[in-house]
Amino acid sequence: MNDATYLIYIISFVLGSIVGLVLSYRKYTAPYVTKNIDIIALIVSIIGWMLVINSHLITFIPIYLSITIGIFLVALVLGMRPGYGRYETVIGFILAAVVWIGTVLV
Amino acid sequence: MNLMLNILLNVIIAFLIGTILIGLQRKIMARIQGRPGPPIIQHLLHTLKFFIKESAFPKTAAMPFYVAITAMLFVIWVAAVIDGPVTEGSLLLIFAIYTIQKIGEHNAGSSSGSPYGKMSCVRAVYSAAAEVPLFAVLIIIYLKAGTMNISSIINYQSIHGPLLFTIPLAAIMFFVLILSKSQYSPFAITKGKDIVSGYETEHFGLLRGYLMISESIAWYMLLWVFLTVFIGPLSLPAYLIGMVVLSTIVAFINAVTPILNPNHSVMMQVSLAFIGIAGSIVLLMI
Numbered sequence: 001m002n003d004a005t006y007l008i009y010i011i012s013f014v015l016g017s018i019v020g021l022v023l024s025y026r027k028y029t030a031p032y033v034t035k036n037i038d039i040i041a042l043i044v045s046i047i048g049w050m051l052v053i054n055s056h057l058i059t060f061i062p063i064y065l066s067i068t069i070g071i072f073l074v075a076l077v078l079g080m081r082p083g084y085g086r087y088e089t090v091i092g093f094i095l096a097a098v099v100w101i102g103t104v105l106v
Numbered sequence: 107m108n109l110m111l112n113i114l115l116n117v118i119i120a121f122l123i124g125t126i127l128i129g130l131q132r133k134i135m136a137r138i139q140g141r142p143g144p145p146i147i148q149h150l151l152h153t154l155k156f157f158i159k160e161s162a163f164p165k166t167a168a169m170p171f172y173v174a175i176t177a178m179l180f181v182i183w184v185a186a187v188i189d190g191p192v193t194e195g196s197l198l199l200i201f202a203i204y205t206i207q208k209i210g211e212h213n214a215g216s217s218s219g220s221p222y223g224k225m226s227c228v229r230a231v232y233s234a235a236a237e238v239p240l241f242a243v244l245i246i247i248y249l250k251a252g253t254m255n256i257s258s259i260i261n262y263q264s265i266h267g268p269l270l271f272t273i274p275l276a277a278i279m280f281f282v283l284i285l286s287k288s289q290y291s292p293f294a295i296t297k298g299k300d301i302v303s304g305y306e307t308e309h310f311g312l313l314r315g316y317l318m319i320s321e322s323i324a325w326y327m328l329l330w331v332f333l334t335v336f337i338g339p340l341s342l343p344a345y346l347i348g349m350v351v352l353s354t355i356v357a358f359i360n361a362v363t364p365i366l367n368p369n370h371s372v373m374m375q376v377s378l379a380f381i382g383i384a385g386s387i388v389l390l391m392i
Contacts, residue, residue: 003112003115003119003342006119006342007115007119007122010119010122010126013126014126014150018147018151021145021147032142079145079147
């Protein structure tokens, strides 16, 4: 991984966070809700974390591309307005980590 | 890679990572204090916002110094990136840049003509008396590794292991320096909220934007120097993980400690610097 790829990942994170912030303010009107889990956000988070952590399993696109898309999706949920996206992020990360551990052990 | 392109790439990376880490730090602090906290990219959005705001100039400002100081602070941190991640040059140069940065803080405060800025300017001199000795613990690295060249220090560590374990006191002292430069730190007397925003109070619009970019690059560079000279050869993801860990530790400390009285802050830093330098020399002699 060189500096340019690294920069692309960071920009992907920043753009994902900005888009997530804007969309979440449009979608959720209540100011601070910590209990609910949004299914769409959860799916986006799981796909994102899978792409970031398990990019080696996806062979039909280059690894740097899958990580870039994954980081964008992760940031989309992580960057949502305060009170939203936390559980979704944690669940997505745990699932992706479990798959990664499974692939390492197998 | 072309040198200019490499510099540009590293400066953008330093700015973006620095600003995200500051945002992360604020978020963690807020959660510890039971607040929702701003989004992680809030500091970045805040910085960019200033570039589209009107730039007003106080009548009391000492022109053109008031404008030039913001550019100077920005340029010296870009120079630090060139000397650090780009060329892995001399640690002494980074030490010099840090010292100039303290002068920059001082002058940004005094040139605005604001009483808050002037108070911050006086505190910058105070804190320079404490932070510069803290930075001087890097001399311990010279005594141990026999060089002040960053790439040679990295090579030394790849052979002998991380300096963090051989000169831990110096590493702790440098961490205190990092803590001093963080936002809402117990030692952040130049930007204490009792003097509004310290030396930044009277810098608006574009000028404030440049100050905030410098702040982000400075944060990245201090973490980079710590990880490079105390832990050694690291891959880019390892740098990122290290920076996140350090920022998290700093956030925990800042969230639970109030800002100190300027005199207490300086005395504590000077005492720690003395313990760090003397203790490390004793440890080297044993």
